[in-house]
Amino acid sequence: MTNGITAAPATPDWMTVEVCRRASAAEGVALFELRAANGRSLPAFEAGAHIDVRLPGGALRQYSLCNDPAEADRYELAIQLEANGRGGSQAAHERLAVGSRVEVSAPRNLFALRDGRHAVLIAGGIGITPILAMADHLRDRPHALHYAGRSRAGMALLDRVTRDHPGAHLWIGDEGRRMDLPALIAAAPPGAQVCVCGPARLIQGVEAACAARPDLILTFEHFDPVDTALDPDRDHAFTVELLDSDLTLTVPATRSLLDVLHETGIDVPCDCGEGLCGTCEIEVADGGIDHRDRVLTRTERAEGRRMMACCSRAAGDRLKVRL
Numbered sequence: 001m002t003n004g005i006t007a008a009p010a011t012p013d014w015m016t017v018e019v020c021r022r023a024s025a026a027e028g029v030a031l032f033e034l035r036a037a038n039g040r041s042l043p044a045f046e047a048g049a050h051i052d053v054r055l056p057g058g059a060l061r062q063y064s065l066c067n068d069p070a071e072a073d074r075y076e077l078a079i080q081l082e083a084n085g086r087g088g089s090q091a092a093h094e095r096l097a098v099g100s101r102v103e104v105s106a107p108r109n110l111f112a113l114r115d116g117r118h119a120v121l122i123a124g125g126i127g128i129t130p131i132l133a134m135a136d137h138l139r140d141r142p143h144a145l146h147y148a149g150r151s152r153a154g155m156a157l158l159d160r161v162t163r164d165h166p167g168a169h170l171w172i173g174d175e176g177r178r179m180d181l182p183a184l185i186a187a188a189p190p191g192a193q194v195c196v197c198g199p200a201r202l203i204q205g206v207e208a209a210c211a212a213r214p215d216l217i218l219t220f221e222h223f224d225p226v227d228t229a230l231d232p233d234r235d236h237a238f239t240v241e242l243l244d245s246d247l248t249l250t251v252p253a254t255r256s257l258l259d260v261l262h263e264t265g266i267d268v269p270c271d272c273g274e275g276l277c278g279t280c281e282i283e284v285a286d287g288g289i290d291h292r293d294r295v296l297t298r299t300e301r302a303e304g305r306r307m308m309a310c311c312s313r314a315a316g317d318r319l320k321v322r323l
């Protein structure tokens with residue numbers, strides 16, 4: 001996960017790290033190697049994990065760890081400069097240098113590998129960051145690695161991918177090689193886990209291809225957040241009944257459900273705050289849902305039993321939830 005503006009987790013476990021190396025990971029992508037400022041080892045992380053980073057200027061962002069999870073002494077982040085972003089990547093690119101100290105959270109993993117399964121790893125663009133840590137972790141086990149980008153020059157960490165994973169399949173647009181997702185998914189071994197990280201278009205394509213293979217486990221992570229801005233001309237107020245608390249709340253058109261729950265003292269965890277991570281999921285007992293997250297699959301949306309409170313809303317004027 002990258003580039004997600006966040007509210008702080010409920011119980012943050014912060015530590016100070018120092019940038020001990022900075023390098024180019026591709027055009028517009030900077031690689032930062034972080035080590036504990038006190039010289040100790042860092043908390044272990046699993047492949048697919050991310051950390052929160054307090055950037056210079058105060059912005060809080062989430063970035064996937066892209067180094068080998070077996071490395072206990074450092075974290076590596078590859079941060080793509082977003083020219084039209086909200087300033088987090090600019091702060092990193094302009095103000096983080098060797099010797100800079102920043103606060104980071106302990107690693108958390110919302111994009112985990114399932115033990116013992118063949119893994120089909122698919123990355124698009126900067127989505128290579130968690131996927132590469134997965135490929136490192138699976139180096140001695142059966143897996144396939146697919147990495148797509150527009151051009152070699154813009155593909156982050158491509159040198160490390162080709163050096164450490166010579167069997168990786170590269171799909172490079174300006175070389176005329178494009179991923180054939182239906183063929184790629186059709187070739188997956190029975191029961192495999194398909195892990196995909198990249199832009200929404202790629203994830204939707206993988207999800208559509210997996211519809212023909214119910215034996216596969218699809219795990220995905222977006223890096224482009226949803227637009228959580230609320231517009232009173234487009235959004236409407238609704239009522240939410242909290243069945244376990246015997247409370248009824250009104251969510252105005254200009255407030256998120258999560259905001260209203262927090263204002264009422266209802267403790268729902270929030271990590272990314274923009275529909276990417278799944279930590280604010282709540283159970284819905286009744287009522288149509290206007291899903292706006294990038295967490296649930298099409299099947300899960302159609303079931304209508306779960307929603308992300310930070311961004312999703314009622315489709316009608318009333319919801320009943322298990323809180």
Ligand code: FES
Binds near residue numbers: 271280
């Ligand atoms: S807090 Fe991450 S999806 Fe809502």
